[in-house]
Amino acid sequence: MSGPARDNPRSISPIFWLLFGAGGMVSALFGPALILITGLLAPTGTGIPESFLSYDHALAFARNPIGKLVLLAVIALFFWHGAERLFLTLKDMKAGPSLVLKLGTYGVAAAVTLATIGLLLAIGF
Amino acid sequence: MNESRPYRRPQPGNWWAKPPYRAYTARELSGVAVAIYGGVLFAGLVSLARGPENWAGYVGFLKSPTSLALHVLLLAAVVYHVITWFQTLPKTMPKLIVNGEAVPAKKITGLATLLAGATSLALVLVVLGVTR
Numbered sequence: 037m038s039g040p041a042r043d044n045p046r047s048i049s050p051i052f053w054l055l056f057g058a059g060g061m062v063s064a065l066f067g068p069a070l071i072l073i074t075g076l077l078a079p080t081g082t083g084i085p086e087s088f089l090s091y092d093h094a095l096a097f098a099r100n101p102i103g104k105l106v107l108l109a110v111i112a113l114f115f116w117h118g119a120e121r122l123f124l125t126l127k128d129m130k131a132g133p134s135l136v137l138k139l140g141t142y143g144v145a146a147a148v149t150l151a152t153i154g155l156l157l158a159i160g161f
Numbered sequence: 162m163n164e165s166r167p168y169r170r171p172q173p174g175n176w177w178a179k180p181p182y183r184a185y186t187a188r189e190l191s192g193v194a195v196a197i198y199g200g201v202l203f204a205g206l207v208s209l210a211r212g213p214e215n216w217a218g219y220v221g222f223l224k225s226p227t228s229l230a231l232h233v234l235l236l237a238a239v240v241y242h243v244i245t246w247f248q249t250l251p252k253t254m255p256k257l258i259v260n261g262e263a264v265p266a267k268k269i270t271g272l273a274t275l276l277a278g279a280t281s282l283a284l285v286l287v288v289l290g291v292t293r
Binding site: 057059060061063064065066067068069070071072073074075076077078079080083084085087088089091094095098107110111112113114115117118119120121122124125128129145148151152155156158159 | 177186189190192193194195196197198199200201202203205206207209210213216217220223224228229231232233235236239240242243246247253276277280281282283284285288289292293
């Protein structure tokens with residue numbers, strides 16, 4: 037018996053796969069609603085008052101522990117989801133050396149995840 | 162000299178833009194739209210951390226026609242992502258057995274897509290209700 041798992045028992049690809057799956061599921065369940073709310077309804081004031089996008093309102097949301105968790109989960113998982121798909125597609129297109137593609141996809145997702153944690157901590161509680 | 166010359170089927174460089182691979186490419190890139198929306202939220206978080214003036218600039222961007230057009234495109238791409246995500250779900254999950262019979266893939270896809278529509282609709286309604 038042979039296969040990727042047997043040849044490389046310490047592969048970390050299951051972690052990437054898990055993050056990809058989690059991001060895919062969260063975006064499938066709530067993605068359209070999130071884009072509709074923050075990108076279309078709130079900016080145009082359709083059904084949602086002007087105060088929704090006020091600095092105080094946004095700051096209160098980002099300072100709330102649950103708000104922080106939501107922001108981290110959505111931003112990080114969405115990036116990991118896109119990274120996995122973009123990496124595999126570019127790999128199939130033979131768009132460049134594997135390391136470059138990994139840095140440009142997983143690398144970006146990792147950097148954004150760390151930056152999001154940093155920003156959420158800097159914003160305070 | 163190596164006499165072995167294995168046959169390699171020629172494949173044009175733009176195979177991914179042609180059917181039947183085009184559907185695959187579109188599905189994968191709809192996942193990238195998910196990340197782009199993550200980037201929009203991330204930009205908002207950066208602006209928020211920098212202070213009220215920076216945040217006002219971000220809200221100004223959200224209200225611009227460019228941003229509204231971008232979000233319409235993102236919404237379309239993510240709806241496509243939702244549909245294709247649940248089309249692949251029966252292939253990636255263990256076989257679902259109910260009353261000794263495997264649930265057909267189409268039924269799983271249909272029910273899951275309906276559930277996703279319901280969760281998204283519920284979130285919109287909750288936000289509309291809470292902010293009223």
